[in-house]
Amino acid sequence: MEDIETKKLIPGEGKGFTEECTKVLLAVSDALYVIGGKWKLMIIIAMARGNSRFTELQKQVTGISARVLSSELKDLEANGFIIKRVTAGYPVTIEYELLPYSQTLEELVEAMTRWGMQHREKIKKERSINNSLQDTSV
Amino acid sequence: MEDIETKKLIPGEGKGFTEECTKVLLAVSDALYVIGGKWKLMIIIAMARGNSRFTELQKQVTGISARVLSSELKDLEANGFIIKRVTAGYPVTIEYELLPYSQTLEELVEAMTRWGMQHREKIKKERSINNSLQDTSV
DNA sequence: ATTAGTGGTTACTTAAAGGTTAGTAGGTTA
């Protein structure tokens, strides 16, 4: 896919293309470190779709518990993706808002969404083929 | 970002834009389920860069243990990303090859790589700003 | 006064992921 031309071997280093590969590997593991895990992207997506209250998020992101949502929101705030906004008033309202930095994830989220949809389709097709071929097996 | 027009509430369902959001959420969680975790993408990247032997992969994907590499390779094979090829010969050689389906991940991997690099830069900048502002704090 | 909802926190527990060490079965090197 990519062309391998640099190939400047450090004396003592193994066979070729280690450095360029290592850079990519590092970047991907950085990304996974910050937005990996089951919930972080899901919360950001739900927020991008208009959910900003704690209970809204808990309903939209099905399966998440209050404890996990709470701690994930703190992580996301610490990493500069969201901000917690407390509005004083008769009922104090708390809202979570996306910060501009969360928009840098758009491309990634879209790519992941496309791939996930595509993959689900693939699995569905495979299952139907398998079912029609061997229907009697356990 | 996206326009909200469908809004066909199922009677009994909550307030708006739940379905479109749910689709995206489902797709993303599907993707995370298959390629999430610390290692799967890293292994695919290392393979795309020319590594095909077990020990090569273990060297390139720094930090992975033999046990984990072995089980991840099995997962990747079961999901149709790679194939294990055993070549009979005086020393039997075992090679792992990417299957065409792994190419569907290209867009996603590129997006993740770009984001990861960008993020590392951001952190670096933030750290240098903080250091120059308050250097004496604990 | 009781009940219910919001927005959490804390403590406890379980489940999953990953690491460590050792060992095996084959082959090669010296």
Place this chain on the structure above:
DNA sequence: TAACCTACTAACCTTTAAGTAACCACTAAT
């Protein structure tokens, strides 16, 4: 023959992620 390399696997242990349940402070309705 000993020591080392490849490609693992098994057993065991630690760490992290996530789930459960209870509880708190506040509001609002009955």
